[in-house]
Amino acid sequence: QVQLVESGGGLVQAGGxxxxxxxASGRTFSSAGMGWFRQSPGKVRExxxxxxxxxSYIYYADFVKGRFTISRDNAKNTVYLQxxxxxxxxxxxxxxxxxxxxTISDPTSYRYWGQGTxxxxxx
Numbered sequence: 001q002v003q004l005v006e007s008g009g010g011l012v013q014a015g016g017x018x019x020x021x022x023x024a025s026g027r028t029f030s031s032a033g034m035g036w037f038r039q040s041p042g043k044v045r046e047x048x049x050x051x052x053x054x055x056s057y058i059y060y061a062d063f064v065k066g067r068f069t070i071s072r073d074n075a076k077n078t079v080y081l082q083x084x085x086x087x088x089x090x091x092x093x094x095x096x097x098x099x100x101x102x103t104i105s106d107p108t109s110y111r112y113w114g115q116g117t118x119x120x121x122x123x
Contacts, residue, residue, distance in 0.1 A: 002026040002112040004096050009117030020081040022096030030074035033099035036081045038092035047105035086121045
């Protein structure tokens with residue numbers, strides 16, 4: 001059984017930064033691609049970023065390119081999302097999940113979701 005626990009969310013002013021962490025249990029973390037999604041009230045869950053098992057290939061949603069950076073430390077079973085120059089529209093619950101194949105931007109391609117961490121950006 002894989003468990004994912006996100007942390008690092010909070011309240012920040014526009015232009016500020018946050019670093020989210022996603023700690024994973026299980027011995028197979030280093031062999032799995034991992035992704036970050038976010039969801040705002042009344043909206044569908046949307047893709048943010050995805051990193052391959054080795055960290056060699058990274059994909060971002062267009063709206064975060066140049067502002068967010070996904071990374072991972074397989075020795076610590078942790079994936080990170082560094083978020084800079086945050087905007088009010090980035091306000092959402094952020095989730096990490098394990099990619100099991102298929103379209104990387106499709107939430108149904110992922111299993112083992114964390115509980116989410118709230119990010120609120122004030123204007």
